Amino acid sequence: MAIVTLQPGKERPVTLRHPWVFSGAIARIQGNAPVRGEVVDVYAARGDWLARGCWSDESQIRIRLFTWNHNEPVDDALFRRRIERAVDGRRKLGMLTSDGACRLIYAESDGLPGLIVDYYAGFLVVQLLTQAMALRSAMIAHILAETLAPHGIYERSDADVRDKEGLPPASGVLWGEAPPRLLHVQLPGNIRHAVDLRAGQKTGAYLDQAFNRLRVAAHCAGAEILDCFCYTGGFTIAAARAGACRATAVDTSEAALNMLRDGLALNATTTPVETVAADVFQVLRRYRDEQRRFDVVVLDPPKFAHTHAHVERATRGYKDVNLLAMQVLRPGGILATFSCSGLVSSDLFQKVVFGAALDARRDVQIIERLTQSPDHPVLLTFPEGEYLKGLICRVW
């Protein structure tokens, strides 16, 4: 096994159990140059053993650490223990039910950097996002099959981050049956959804919002709601179930809006829902100018900030869309606003919403703060795992 020695003074994050070693922290490598995904030992400059992890020869994150215990090899047994622990955590949350859906393995937060596994009514969808995970796909599929006895395991490693690892996109059946084109799942609050595991966004659904939809729905009885960036209508369907009198759902994806209509049919709601395939910014400007007003507006945009360099531009985008949303709200209405950009902190996000309120000349009260659902836990040694923040605001 190759030995990687860090630069003097670069051991602190490792001793604090942060799981990433950047290329700039590395002083030298002894032994044969590690191959992609191979296990390496990490030493401090003064010579003490620190941790063990997997090598990546393309990413700036050169090593993902898997253990700080010298006696623990990074082998199949370690993967099996970590996978079983992650699954047990979701079972204890009551989220692993036969027709339900939840995130079973959330990468670094579950001690498995680069591995995402989502459960959808007996099917597993896997993302292998690092060289180490790509190398071990067969072993991981084998352990998952033994642990969960699913109908099938489907790979959706078509995320952009694979680029940084020098890995091409990959998708297809890893084990067992292929999922049907449309699968029905039961989400928290007895909400039924149609999901497309093979072609839908992410692994098919935004599971991180499952409980937040119910928190927002609590304000929707008798209300006219505008669901911006609705995807397959998670917020719209929850609002309809809670007795919204009318809903308008906006997304640029026609495919997502079709699935929203499938979802509405599954939930047998009577709320009239208008779907609008268009850019949210343009739609909001038009409604503002036409004096069209709503009681509840949901803003759940895609990630605006992908790198530190994009944070400023992202905050301008959040500010604009929040300002527009406030302008189409009736006095006393509810704004449920989210950001899933990990690089935009909750403090910064609150400041952005503050800026929008000033420009809109509205009094805005935070009545609830929201985060990602509990099947996306945040490991204390890896705060980067926290990315979703939401504010439910009363806008006077």
Ligand code: SAH
């Ligand atoms: N609210 C959804 C998840 C939203 S994900 C849920 O609860 O499941 C973000 C969505 O924004 C995606 O569906 C994407 O198609 C859409 N989108 C991205 N840019 C957009 C734009 N400018 N206007 C409208 N929709 C957009």
